[in-house]
Amino acid sequence: MKGEKTMSDKPKKIVMVASRGELDWAYPPFIIGSTAAALGWEVVIFFTFYGLTLLKKDINAKVNPAANAAMPMKMPVGPGFFQNINWPMPNLLTANMPGFENFATTLMKKTFKNKGVASVEELREICVESGVKMIGCQMTMDVFGFSKDEFISGVEIGGAAMMLQEAGDSDVQFFM
Amino acid sequence: MPTQENSTLDCRGMNCPLPILKTKKAMDQLTTGQILKMIATDPGSVNDVQAWVKATGNSLVESEQASGTYTFYLRKK
Numbered sequence: 001m002k003g004e005k006t007m008s009d010k011p012k013k014i015v016m017v018a019s020r021g022e023l024d025w026a027y028p029p030f031i032i033g034s035t036a037a038a039l040g041w042e043v044v045i046f047f048t049f050y051g052l053t054l055l056k057k058d059i060n061a062k063v064n065p066a067a068n069a070a071m072p073m074k075m076p077v078g079p080g081f082f083q084n085i086n087w088p089m090p091n092l093l094t095a096n097m098p099g100f101e102n103f104a105t106t107l108m109k110k111t112f113k114n115k116g117v118a119s120v121e122e123l124r125e126i127c128v129e130s131g132v133k134m135i136g137c138q139m140t141m142d143v144f145g146f147s148k149d150e151f152i153s154g155v156e157i158g159g160a161a162m163m164l165q166e167a168g169d170s171d172v173q174f175f176m
Numbered sequence: 177m178p179t180q181e182n183s184t185l186d187c188r189g190m191n192c193p194l195p196i197l198k199t200k201k202a203m204d205q206l207t208t209g210q211i212l213k214m215i216a217t218d219p220g221s222v223n224d225v226q227a228w229v230k231a232t233g234n235s236l237v238e239s240e241q242a243s244g245t246y247t248f249y250l251r252k253k
Contacts, residue, residue: 012231035193038200039231116191116218126197 013170021050023061030123037130048137055151066095076110181213
């Protein structure tokens with residue numbers, strides 16, 4: 001029917017390149033990866049540049065409001081109307097106030113939890129359980145001084161050619 | 177006659193993609209023909225469940241919606 005693959009066909013395959021390490025960018029590869037696996041797809045995530053930090057045993061991703069001017073600043077506590085207020089945060093404050101990044105990160109994590117969103121660690125764990133293939137980029141590991149033993153187990157190491165071979169063999173490709 | 181479920185999964189309060197991830201895990205525990213009743217409050221789950229069913233070959237035999245709660249009866253392929 002309308003070009004839909006039947007269930008006997010090869011499962012769909014998605015290849016993602018995760019190049020960012022902030023908290024807000026940590027979500028997309030693991031949300032899409034875990035969901036694609038739940039749909040029965042084969043999933044490959046290639047971690048490069050700052051995305052490599054998402055492979056570390058402890059994820060220490062933060063969100064930077066100064067770099068995300070459109071980011072709504074909301075309070076995770078108080079009555080509904082209060083939580084829905086979008087607090088105006090001038091860049092002068094978000095970029096220069098010491099500890100503001102930690103403050104914003106705490107707010108975002110709390111708000112996500114309040115809204116029933118899984119943590120990045122939880123989503124990554126589901127990716128691991130569901131057999132998502134994770135590849136660390138050798139070149140950027142060398143540049144930033146990461147070694148494989150800092151990463152969660154099961155991570156493979158490769159380069160652009162390995163990623164392209166996976167991508168060329170896939171149905172969907174995302175760069176994030 | 178209402179659909180009789182073999183097991184129930186409560187995803188109320190959970191947000192995307194948790195209802196789908198939990199549904200997948202719960203369906204893995206069932207055998208062919210058995211029914212999972214999944215309850216969610218995430219409005220996105222209405223379209224997400226349909227997409228998941230289409231991708232996996234399981235079937236959505238019945239669904240209900242009442243005051244912000246969505247109930248799905250899913251039959252295992």
